[in-house]
Amino acid sequence: MADKGVPSQLSQLAKDSSLFSTASFHEHMKKKDTSSRSVLALGQEPDNAPKRRPRHVYENTYKTEPERKFQASKVKAIIEDVLEKNLKDEKYDPKSCRQLVKTLSEIVKGRVKDLDYKRYKIMTMVSIGQVNEQGFRMGSRCCWDAKWDTFATANFTNKTLFAIATVWGVYYE
Incomplete structure (x- = not known):
């Protein structure tokens, strides 16, 4: 069974020890010969914390x-245009497809x-895979208002790859 006093002992050690103070660490490093040692870069000090x-x-x-409803037909045309322009001459490469x-x-x-x-939250997801006589299934689940929220999806295929892109428009009150 663990000793209940250990956390308090560690916090007391941290208060007493100069090793846990960044100012004393920098002073210590100035005094030492650091030509053959690596220097540990400490994170932001409390004095220099961003505002x-x-x-x-x-x-x-x-x-x-909403003032006007999310129009899936316009969004689908955008998705098809982007996929066509950017993937028309692209060859499948797992490393480049990641980016x-x-x-x-x-x-x-x-x-x-x-x-x-x-007031619509726009979420996008694009998946790219290699054309290799295989199947692909993609699903999504979300809580939404069927009256205002909707999605658009489109796909693209060339000789070496396929791409599926989905955009969700969720009304945000």
Whole structure:
């Protein structure tokens, strides 16, 4: 059974010991010959902690429905356009596709945000795989309001790869 006094002993040791003070560590390192030793870079010291941004307080709008509904047909056209332009001549490579899905996701999200759906949270997911006579299933689950929330999905295939992109528009009250 563990001794209940151990955590208090450790905290007392930390208070008493100069090893846990960043200022004393830097003083110690200045006094020593560090030409043949590596120096440990310490994290931000409490004195140099970044300042917090001021918190903005917004008044309630009491809007429970959007000014205009998320239009899946327009979003699907954007997804198809982005996939076609960026993947038309692309060959499947697992290492480059890892970065490519992130890039395509950001491009699609940016273009959908340009449609300016107020108070909608836009989420994107892009998957790329190798064409090799296999099946692929993708599913998603979410709590949402069927009246206002919706999604759009599109796919693309060339000789070496396939891509599936989905964008969800969830109204955020």
